[in-house]
Amino acid sequence: MKLIYDSRNKIWCSEIPSKYGNKSWNVVVKIHQAHAAMMGQLSIEFKNTKKYKQHVVDLLNRMSCYILNNYTVPREWNHDRPLENVPEYEDEVMESTLGEYLLTVNGIGWDVDDHSVIESVLEKVDTSESSASVLHNTNNVSTEPAESISKDISSDNSEYSLHELEKAVKQTIVANNESAKKKKKQSRTSSVTFETPKTDLYIQPPKIPQFDYTRPWLQQQDGADLLTIYTSLPEIPTKQCDISVTTDVTKMTDSEKMRLYPNQLIHTRAPIMYEECPGIELHPKFGLIIPIDGFTREQILDNIIRYPHFYRLNRLIDNQAQSFYSLIEIDSELVSILDVWDNLPEAKIIPKKNEFVKEYIVRRYLLERDILHIEHKYPMFGTLDEFLTLFMPADDYIAEGYTNVVDIATKCINSRVSYKRSRNPIIRRLKLHNAELHI
Amino acid sequence: MQNCIFSSHCTQTVCDKSCPMLAETTYLLERNNISMRNDCFHTTTEIIDRYDRIIDNAAGKVQTVISTNTIQTADIVTYVGICKYWRGSQLHSTVYNLKYSTYLDVIQKSWGVSTDDSAEMMKIWASTAKLLIISGIDYVNFKEYQCQILLSLLQSRSNDNELGTIVVAPSISSIVGTGPFFSRLTEILSKAVVKK
Numbered sequence: 105m106k107l108i109y110d111s112r113n114k115i116w117c118s119e120i121p122s123k124y125g126n127k128s129w130n131v132v133v134k135i136h137q138a139h140a141a142m143m144g145q146l147s148i149e150f151k152n153t154k155k156y157k158q159h160v161v162d163l164l165n166r167m168s169c170y171i172l173n174n175y176t177v178p179r180e181w182n183h184d185r186p187l188e189n190v191p192e193y194e195d196e197v198m199e200s201t202l203g204e205y206l207l208t209v210n211g212i213g214w215d216v217d218d219h220s221v222i223e224s225v226l227e228k229v230d231t232s233e234s235s236a237s238v239l240h241n242t243n244n245v246s247t248e249p250a251e252s253i254s255k256d257i258s259s260d261n262s263e264y265s266l267h268e269l270e271k272a273v274k275q276t277i278v279a280n281n282e283s284a285k286k287k288k289k290q291s292r293t294s295s296v297t298f299e300t301p302k303t304d305l306y307i308q309p310p311k312i313p314q315f316d317y318t319r320p321w322l323q324q325q326d327g328a329d330l331l332t333i334y335t336s337l338p339e340i341p342t343k344q345c346d347i348s349v350t351t352d353v354t355k356m357t358d359s360e361k362m363r364l365y366p367n368q369l370i371h372t373r374a375p376i377m378y379e380e381c382p383g384i385e386l387h388p389k390f391g392l393i394i395p396i397d398g399f400t401r402e403q404i405l406d407n408i409i410r411y412p413h414f415y416r417l418n419r420l421i422d423n424q425a426q427s428f429y430s431l432i433e434i435d436s437e438l439v440s441i442l443d444v445w446d447n448l449p450e451a452k453i454i455p456k457k458n459e460f461v462k463e464y465i466v467r468r469y470l471l472e473r474d475i476l477h478i479e480h481k482y483p484m485f486g487t488l489d490e491f492l493t494l495f496m497p498a499d500d501y502i503a504e505g506y507t508n509v510v511d512i513a514t515k516c517i518n519s520r521v522s523y524k525r526s527r528n529p530i531i532r533r534l535k536l537h538n539a540e541l542h543i
Numbered sequence: 544m545q546n547c548i549f550s551s552h553c554t555q556t557v558c559d560k561s562c563p564m565l566a567e568t569t570y571l572l573e574r575n576n577i578s579m580r581n582d583c584f585h586t587t588t589e590i591i592d593r594y595d596r597i598i599d600n601a602a603g604k605v606q607t608v609i610s611t612n613t614i615q616t617a618d619i620v621t622y623v624g625i626c627k628y629w630r631g632s633q634l635h636s637t638v639y640n641l642k643y644s645t646y647l648d649v650i651q652k653s654w655g656v657s658t659d660d661s662a663e664m665m666k667i668w669a670s671t672a673k674l675l676i677i678s679g680i681d682y683v684n685f686k687e688y689q690c691q692i693l694l695s696l697l698q699s700r701s702n703d704n705e706l707g708t709i710v711v712a713p714s715i716s717s718i719v720g721t722g723p724f725f726s727r728l729t730e731i732l733s734k735a736v737v738k739k
Contacts, residue, residue, distance in 0.1 A: 170596075173599065174599075178592075179588070179589075179592045179657055180592065180593075180598075191596055192737075192738050193600065194600075197600065292551060300686055307554075308552075309549045309552035309553065310552070311627070312591055312622070312626040312627075313548045313551070313552065313621055313626070314584055314585055315548070315551060315585065316584075316585050316587070317579045317580055317585075319695070321551070329560060331549050331558075332548045332550065333553070334550065334551060334579075336551040336552065337585050348551040348552045349551050349552070350551050361629070397585075416554070425556045447593050468561060486554075495633075523554075524553075527554035528550075528553055528554065529553060529556065529557055529558030530550060530553070530558055531552075533558055537604075541684065541689055542625060
């Protein structure tokens with residue numbers, strides 16, 4: 105297998121975080137950030153030995169392998185301790201996953217100071233008998249001051265006094281230490297926080313649900329069936345997807361609510377909504393602002409921020425669930441969207457594509473409900489309240505004018521609980537909208 | 544819906560205890576003897592994530608998970624596997640926890656009773672499961688026969704690149720056994736240990 109970076113085409117250590125390849129941009133960003141944190145720490149502890157270099161290469165490859173497979177950094181990994189909790193993989197797995205982007209010791213230009221040499225020189229400076237070994241060690245340090253001094257000393261045959269030699273070496277060491285401190289400071293300022301994965305914002309059930317079987321939240325006999333809902337865990341949710349019908353917002357503190365905010369902007373609309381479309385304004389953060397007749401741009405933008413995410417919306421018609429996206433209520437009549445689309449004033453601008461039609465139908469419904477206070481004859485099945493999903497950091501909400509971030513987080517929890525309770529088949533079967541514990 | 548693990552998050556339109564989600568997860572939980580009272584339903588996120596990663600890397604090979612409480616660990620690994628592979632399982636044992644000591648007992652009983660097909664069924668599930676968890680080896684005295692059975696099982700599964708096998712064991716040195724096959728077995732298990 106031919107590698108991109110080998111002994112003939114080396115990648116410098118300092119460049120590793122910024123070069124990886126043509127994988128999807130989201131994955132590449134995550135790899136860059138993880139590598140930046142790891143290289144920052146590694147450059148501080150760097151030792152110019154084959155064993156240590158192999159260790160560096162293994163860590164970088166393992167992290168890349170994990171991110172490529174899982175689209176996120178390991179949950180246990182922390183940017184403050186970037187060399188710990190890096191998952192392990194066998195060599196064959198790494199080779200097959202990374203392919204030509206597999207890093208090797210020979211493929212990297214090791215333009216990093218040897219920290220072990222600096223330390224050993226520091227120990228020997230005070231010892232006059234070992235000045236020769238100090239000179240020898242100084243030659244190995246790959247920084248300009250050390251090299252220039254060692255070159256001067258080695259090329260000049262004149263004899264140096266011991267005092268002058270010690271002074272020269274001390275100056276070198278001071279310069280190297282300052283350089284190491286600068287790199288350490290740079291690595292701290294350039295390290296990024298751990299990104300919130302998109303899966304944390306999902307409304308659908310978690311992949312591996314956890315619950316406390318000793319505490320049934322709801323248990324009631326209905327005919328021959330004993331219907332039970334156990335208290336979901338964690339009881340105090342740390343992610344939005346942990347919120348269930350059993351979550352009690354009154355038990356949460358403000359700091360616990362604030363933890364639900366993601367630490368970066370996450371795109372929650374369909375991907376096509378973040379691409380340019382002729383005639384429709386593309387907001388750099390929130391995507392396309394589709395025009396809806398009767399509402400201003402600011403009202404629609406506000407609607408996008410309050411309702412960034414739609415998931416399986418239905419209507420109940422004659423006790424049958426029907427998709428919300430295929431019918432539209434106009435003048436209290438429910439009609440197929442395909443029949444009326446061409447007659448809508450927005451049809452000249454909005455493309456007749458699945459994602460655009462869905463957004464138009466739902467946003468028009470919500471705007472009519474929230475701003476015009478229309479009571480629809482064919483309402484949505486279940487509740488859909490504002491701030492169901494928090495999709496950007498709290499600071500970004502404040503920057504957009506939504507300053508009461510604690511209140512918004514509370515609304516998120518209440519919205520999700522209401523969303524799930526209004527749709528939960530057990531609760532609905534027992535016809536309990538404000539469910540209470542029965543044992 | 545007492546045995547539905549998704550009940551607190553469910554937003555299906557109707558609950559009549561016959562949805563595929565309930566059918567497939569309940570089947571797998573019952574097949575692996577995991578009741579609602581099992582501790583695997585309330586364990587830490589770190590443990591779940593660790594076994595999630597191990598299972599992701601399990602395809603086509605044998606991995607050994609060292610644990611002081613092999614029964615609990617085997618149940619947690621099985622539960623995580625069920626949550627990952629229940630969808631589309633069509634009531635097949637895609638995830639199976641083979642309790643090896645029990646398996647040997649059942650095989651020996653089957654030599655006497657001709658009408659009992661338990662041994663045959665266990666053999667089929669162990670051979671075909673997408674994810675096989677082998678536990679209970681700390682309760683076995685590995686002589687030639689016991690080693691041969693396990694080695695044969697591991698070897699037959701390794702021929703398929705999609706089948707994963709996880710052996711939950713105490714420390715390899717504490718497994719009891721004798722004979723040439725035993726040293727080969729411990730060598731395979733030692734090499735397959737998943738580092739923490």
